Amino acid sequence: MKKSSSEKRRHVVAWVNKAEWDQVLDHLYSKDPALQRFALQRVSAWRGRYAHNTPVAVDCTADLVRGQVLDRSGQLSGDDLVLLYGAALVRFVNLITERQQGRKARPLRRLAGKLNIPEWLVDLRHDFTHKKLPTLKWCRKGCKVVLEWLQQEYWSRQLGGGAGEDWESDSDGEEEEDGELRQQESNLLSRQKEMEAYKTTRELLISYERERYQSLDGAQGDRGMAPLADMSWLLGEIKQLSLDSNDLLVDVLLEDGFLVPTAEQLETLGCDPFETSGSPEPRVPQPIQRFWLPLLKMLNSPSFIQLVMEKLFVELKVAATEQTDLRVFYLSAWASEILLCNSNKFVFRFERKTQKKARMKDRIFMNRIQLRWQQLLSACLDAPCGSTPHLLQLILDDMEHPLPQDTQQKLLQLCSIYTQTPAVEFSLPREQKHQPIYTLESLHEKRRQQLRRSGETSESGDLQQMDVQAEKAKVLRGSPWQVCSDKVLWKNFPLGKVPGQSDDPSSLMVETYSTMTVCEQPVEMESSRGQNAPGVPGPARATEGLIWNQSDVNRLKCGLKLF
């Protein structure tokens, strides 16, 4: 599966920059053996970097070029060369076709054909492995053709751009392609289905609205039986729909023109669209709430409410960034309405019975629902807008497992700072109220002072860090190691780059060096390798380790039977 990200993925490669790549490519395909040798040596360094991840094409090219170089040097006999070329060609054919190989083995010939590798090269490979060794002439020809192929298929096309795929997620041949096709088809189908479902949902909701308007009008005029029946049928349909695809229903509900009314709808219902928007504590105007109440009451279930809440916040985030005020207002109003419904606070304790009855009538649901508070909290914070502090307050008040008190306060405060709403009056602890108010200027001032104090030595001004470095330097004194004391802003230099280093790909060449040969010393090799070791006695040896003492060795020698 390809990543459709617009930004290309970055990969680690063995060459420091494009210049080094170009240089190596140029040298590999030059006719000058000295340059080719240079390129081969560089590829050896690449192999060192890549560990076992060297690209197959690079490996194969290097192997073939090596054959060419040795051929031109005239140091080897024809028979030697045939073997060298042979190994390189066999490896090329096998390794390059390996990725084409599916789970079932397929003939090399076919795989090579797919890759535009001439058939006679595969035959040549078979000659090497199974038949009489080919002549040197054929070897040279094969090598030349393969190198050309590699240049065409790999070197010249590489680093010219192309979709990024991972080292790890290489495609697995045909099977995956087939799978992809199938998946595309099924995607298409499901999308069509989705579209249909979406349409029916929309239509149902629109007819619900129509019915409601009619019944509202009807409340003033004559009231027939038919509309009511229609309504219950509609509600039944919608209920059914919600059972099938809750998600879709909520999505549509939250579109403009439904729970978020359009200006016209507001007018029809007799609300002033600009009356309430912008208030930090939004409530849904009563007519609108009443308008939707039958539907919401019918759909009411914990999972539905949870879903609505989550979607509300998701939509709120989008709306808030798009600055659509009306939408923001209604979304947050509905959110706060639902939260209030769920609230277990008895703020209405002193109301009269009739009042209570009236209030209950307007509630979407009666019983407290256990919502997923943690999710709601993060969703709420994810969608900052003017009414976020209010919603946050509601959520915090209502959480099943409340956060620590001061955490709540800090959250609220930070939230109101962020949304730049007039801070809700917090009951700050006394001592905090008397603390100076920090502004950005005071922070700057503080920083400046700190810098001055540290003598402006380093930009970070991190005194502690300096101490640590000094301590390290002290410990290292007397050894070749030291803490780098150059005044270098290391953060400006990525790994692998130092101040003053040029971009020239030859800048890291070592002209003079001394070689050192170490015998295999530290892993104290025993002289007796491959000895016959009869079962080593266990516990008796435990104390002295595994080194056999002289008498042991003697005994072993007795037991030896030489052949």
Place this chain on the structure above:
Amino acid sequence: MATLLTHKWLFASMLGRFVDAQLGPNAGDVAEPDSAGDVSFSTGVRTALGSNVGLASAVTSLLGPFTTRPERVVVVVGATATSTKLKLPAELNSSAGTIREFSSLTASIMKVNKNIQVKGKPQKWKDVRSKRCRSSVKSSNLNSSPVMVKMVKEHQVSIKKKPSLKRLKNKPKTVSEKKKNSPCGFKKLESQANGCSKFALDDEIEDLPDFMEGSESVHINGMETSEESEEVPGSRLEGEALHHCAQRGNQQNRAVLVMQKNQTLCFRGKCIVTCLYGRVEVMGFTIDEGQKSYPLFSPASHCPLTLRALGHTDYVRDDRTEASNILEDYLSAASRKKLVKKVTPTSSIILLDPLETPLTHFLSSFTHLSELFSPPVSELMSAVLDTPLNGLGVIPLASNIEGLKISRSCRDALGTVINACKGDLDGCAVILVCGVKNVGKSTFIRILINTLLNHTSNVDYLEGDLGQTEFTPPGCLSLSTVKEPLLGPPFTHQVTPDHMIYYGQSSCEPDLDGYLESLKSLWRRRPQSREIPVIINTMGWVKGFGFQLLVDLIRFLPVTHVVQLSHGFSTQCSPLTPDFLRTAQGYQTHPPTQTALDEFSESHCPPKTYTHLNVQSEFQGVARQGTATHQRSNEHRELLLLGYLSQLQSDDSGTVRPLHTLTPYQVPNTAVALGVIHCEVAPSHMFYAINASLVGLCCLAEKVTSKGGPVILSQATLCPCVGFGVLRGIDTARGLYFLLTPVDPSVLRKVNCLLLGAISLPSCILTEQPGFEGEIPYVTADYSFDLTGAGKIRVFKGLIRPSLMGVIYRCASRPARSPDLQR
């Protein structure tokens, strides 16, 4: 160079021809069939559900600034808080945004710096528990409040009062004793013992969880037993139950959890656990009340951790009031009241604190690891959300995720080994653990070490698994002394081993002799007078030469126990019993001839004996390479290295400093030698290989002298390694290497050799260097993997390719874990 390579090629070529000639003319016509039917191709990252995971952790990170790391507020205000959900707009900085509490917050940062070390007494079986008082969880890693300090003090006091909480050495636990104390516990134990345990098991072995297994028949040394599933009425804490028995702290972001005996909590995430009351067990390690706090890591990369309440059996006490007193410090009155109702004499109460260390900060700074401590995709549906625990980074899992599964045979083996360690064994127990890859060796060893640490303060550990090392970066053989329990995957407990050799490959196959010699040499460095158990981990390569190496190891080292893990009914390799070893062919050793045997039986030396224990692994996905995100073994290796490199982060600040911003060490290139272990690099091009690479810091015995220019080893040797570094840059003009390393300067001064191996720097270290617009060395976005030959060599599992033998590329019959090559 050219000649050497030529030789290699000539040999390879001839070898190939020879083999093909033997096989006949048709063998190579079709590219060798692969037996890769069982290779499961990774299905890639399923991101569709991914968004659900992050919510809880998002809130954690959001609350982080207020609760755990007050100083982070500054970061938030500075509009650089990309990790927090609540990004502050830049305009705020210029407008008069006021932060009243800023100073009070910073002022309240307090750290517990009381690092009470248990000193001395490394020998044999000591009652170590009472000394492990609660004081430090690497205290520098934790920002604790005054409450924490108070708590620490209180518990130190309480420990003084009750010095003998922990079981004593060889304390016989008679049934009657149990009966007297907790009758209900007795019943369970009895029924459990009905099975097959022929060993006198320590109670905690019996306590190891197996109640998830259901009824299964298990083969133990030919004896078949069956267990009833309902014998242990343990249950998973999940769903609603968690709401009732857990409460959030009233002041800090922490939670208190009441667990009934045998109840379990399986979770993803990370936390610090403190046992306030009773006793709980994690990965074989028991934590008593009064014991210090331990960090738990349960990332998506490994099997989730399971906390299990054991209840205390020691004495009856007035549980409610005592519990109420304990809880007073942590909970508000209302939630305390709710919780106390749940407390019975056998329940345990644990305190969970959020865990933020330089390691976790460092890891989360890489985008692909941001979800590391969230449940993997397969567990998303089982994650219990919105409990009081979620807020502090613990995501409980429902019981359909079984967590760590310990088979009966595994428990028996543990019991035998523990008993042997406690018993009158001459010298120390030397336990070699072997088995095919992905069979659970490391997990078994972790449980074994943890269980041993219940009794002793130290366990020695000899690392023989190059691919999946426990305490070091991969590619190392090492000898470590383990003092702390292993309550998380290896990357969370990277420590400096006592001795280490950088082998430089993630498999031992390129140099078998070197592998054996290194292990032998490490063994010799172990003080032989030490009387603490040694655990030897081995590779997952149990076929062919790999098996012969195992035979050699058993012969070379004074092994007393061989634990052989296997799975299913097929045998992965022959059982390495003492009898088998009498005639087995090793790589370096050979079985004695018959005459020699006779001679030995006459002599006073008895033939080598040891206990052979067969363990059947039964967990889900046994012997299969993990394919989910973070679970492939190359990802594990990457995590190991990141874990190691996170030591470069300074302890105290919560901000992550990318590697390239750190001040490096410098050393003249004439003073240290350079070498490449895994391939041949032309000396004049050496810098191209080693620049911005991971290098092993080694100490050669010889003095390094230069006749001018950098010193290059003609051939890298296996030599003592003290740690790793990133060769940050090379100043060719001044002849300096710049190196970043967490190795202590006092050790660094002795380093005179830098070795490059096949263990490369995690790619994210290079690709995710913030602050650069243009080109970064060794990083490109233009490399296309779609072109033919652009990828690395792909090897099918089980595909034998004789033509590759002798060349350093890996053969198909490769040992150990190398998913990257088996795909």
